[in-house]
Amino acid sequence: MFTNFKSIVCVVLFLVSIGAQSKKLKISSGLKWSNxxxxTDPIKLTYLDVTPFPLTIPGIETLSAIVNIARNISxxxxxxxxxxxxxxxxxxEIPCVDNIGSCHYDDLCALSPYNDQCPTVFKKLQLPCACPVNEGMYSVKKYPVNIAKIGPHWLEHGMYKGQVTLTSNSVELGCIAFQAALK
Known part of the structure; x- marks a missing residue:
């Protein structure tokens, strides 16, 4: 469960963090993204940088992002x-296999194994690790992210595009579209 949760959280947080405040695709280090x-969506990204680009899987990427959350999320x-x-x-479309790909998650909050104590990395970065997530600005500056092998070689290379939509009680919290190259 922890491995799947960690994968889901990494993918969702990464994709959530690539939202923008305009409909136009924005380019950062070759990554295209838009809200x-x-x-009125309460989750907005104001900055994103991922290096090196294109993303290398497996590999270590450096992530910098600023996300604004306009209301408490539970x-x-x-x-x-x-x-x-x-x-x-x-x-x-990439199908959902082992919680990776085009998947639907009923409640990301329920998947968190960190209800009692946040790991040191979350504390150091001052990021929430479980719900509720309080209103505020959350930022990560030049944080190394180790991206593990996720599947067969052919799946880890090429051009990808996608969308992540977050809702709570049928109310949209955020919608992020992205396009990226993997090598």
Missing amino acids: CGPP SPVEASVTIKKHSFLGWI
């Missing part, structure tokens, strides 16, 4: 993740 929800937090890979046939 695909209405301006359980349940549903996440719908769609990820597509470009192939000679066009964009093909």
